[in-house]
Amino acid sequence: MQRSLKAQAHASSISAVLSRDLRQQAPVITKSSGIYYYTADGRRIIDACGGSAVACVGHDNARVKTAVRKQMDTVPYCHSQFFTTAASEELAATVIDSTKGRMARLLTLSSGSEALEAALKLARQYYLELRNPQPSRKHFIARLPSYHGATLTTLGIGGHLGRRGPFEPILPTNSSRVSQCNTYRGLGDGESIEAYVSRLVQELDDEFARFPEGTVCAFVAEPVTGASTGTVPAPHGYFDGVKRVCEKHGALLILDEVMCGMGRTGTMHAWEQENVVPNIQVIGKAFGAGYVPISGVLIDREVNRVLESGTSKFSHGQSFQAHPSACAAALEVQNIIKEDGLLSNVREMGSRLATSLHTAVASHSNVGEIRGRGLFWSIEVVRDKVTKEPLPLELSAGYSIHELAMQEPYNICLYPGKGTVDGVVGDHVLIAPPYNVTPAEIDMIVERVATVLSDFFSFKQNMGVNVRQW
Known part of the structure; x- marks a missing residue:
């Protein structure tokens, strides 16, 4: 000692x-x-x-450690551009199955920040892959005071002034922000929850209208906020209204579940409690339970259809994408959650x-x-x-x-x-x-x-x- x-x-x-x-x-x-x-x-x-x-x-946890050791004894690493592994394939199938088939594919990466960055690139590529491409789609809308990652791009999307401050001069400028959905801070005196939700949904609609038609890629939000405002759940109807606004303007809905997802709020995916399915979903943190660095990006059937019928490629790649040992750990975590x-x-x-x-x-x-x-x-x-x-x-x-x-x-x-x-x-x-x-x-x-x-x-x-x- x-x-x-x-x-x-x-x-x-x-x-x-x-x-x-x-x-x-x-x-x-x-x-x-x-x-x-x-x-x-x-x-x-x-x-x-x-x-x-x-x-x-x-x-x-003995089961997770054993799963990682077994993977290390067979294929600890291979490059996803050239090969795949059973661990990667089974993890993707398991996660997609947990969405009841409402999402179509899973990309595994190493951190929430890089997963959100990949999600933004996916949203942009989706519009380029359409039968009638929409290359003018380049803007994103998020909320105040949100946090979506530590890279310059993800920091630029978010609205947390304290985290953005030192880097403001070098952050991307293709995003804007609307009010947070927080009844404790935002509900007006005498205002009903329904009226509050309606007001925020209208604010988002108005923010879309500030941009030239057809130039916004997506709205980005956490179903239950994380470190930025402290686990704020949205009232009933908010995300349903948000999805309708996105569809009205032909934009995608990206849900950041890095902190609130993969079982943390009581369902495997936080959006299951919101009456809404995102076009793109980002996961991390509890995904691998801390035994390995791992995160993920899920795409829905529509985004998958457009990519498959277009170039059939995602213009993105990282050295540790679909890392076999990380996938083995995350897969065992999913098995433990289900079996126990x-x-x-x-x-x-x-x-x-x-x-x-x-x-x-x-x-x-x-x-x-x-x-x-x-x-x-x-x-x-x-x-x-x-x-x-x-x-x-x-x-x-x-x-x-x-x-x-x-x-x-x-x-x-x-x-x-x-x-x-x-x-x-x-x-x-x-x-x-x-x-x-x-x-x-x-x-x-x-x-x-x-x-x-x-x-x-x-x-x-x-x-x-x-x-x-x-």
Whole structure:
């Protein structure tokens, strides 16, 4: 143990890693199992967020590790331009089958950002492959304050001002954004949900009309938002209306399910609960449960038909596309979810998590809203519960709560978010435990979350800072 501590101290001063924070050395993880991380300094930390909603079958799952080892023993890698593998073919068939045939093909890549980038290219190529091509289609519409990836193109599509800021001068300019769909922040006084949905759908229709006819490729949105605004589900009818607007203008609907998909919200695909089927769908994170880097792009039958009847090619290729070992891991994750009935557990434990969070922290004066779906929940913290005024930017409350939670005696990892309101101000913490989480683990998570929130705001008061007067 002493040797490990010395190694950690040594690493903190000379680390060669280009990390997210060059001044701070993150805890060294020596082991992970189930819902826990074990650190070099002897702590056991509850992973209540699955990293970033990734570890959906827990850490150290024997079945997934065995599947990867078996693939490594046969074909660890081959180039998808020249070859295919049983792992790739079976994974694609399994995922397409999970859509009940409403999607047609799967492209597997390595990260959500590159998958969304590929989806944008697919949308553009679709219009070039039509019998009567539409080369003027070059614009995309997304929402504020959305986040769709870290590449320049995907960052340019998204509307998260905090993430875009440093790179604004070099971002593509062929996209625009409409209001987020968030009843907590956007519903007007006395406005019904139906009227709110109708207003947002009309706003999207008006945004399409701002562009010359036939120049918008697609509308891009998350069915349940992720890190940008903190697991905001859309009210009933919103995505149905969005799809109608896209069809009216001849545009495609791209649904970004990188964070909310592959079982996270209680159905394998989040769009199953929205009465809508996307033309293009992007998946990641829980797809491979963190055992491998893997993401995917699904296309519907119409996009597939146009490509097949046109060049029959997708003008895109990457070295690690359809990586055999990654596909083997993701396939086993899908098998585990199905065979162990984990979607049912997501719904059951998600209900328990929601009820327990409301009971434990909803009355706290700095808790604005508790929201989510399945095992995908967030707590938005505010300065004033009545006015919904956000906490000061300089407090960085989401990250500060996370940092406190990681310390003794709490030892729990929560996923922090900032820019929750408009991409700049606003804070939340996100909770996304594994699909096989137990009732006892849910109760333990909620108990520690409640304690962390209470202590965080109490500490600020004790330091002479009145959170209501910042």
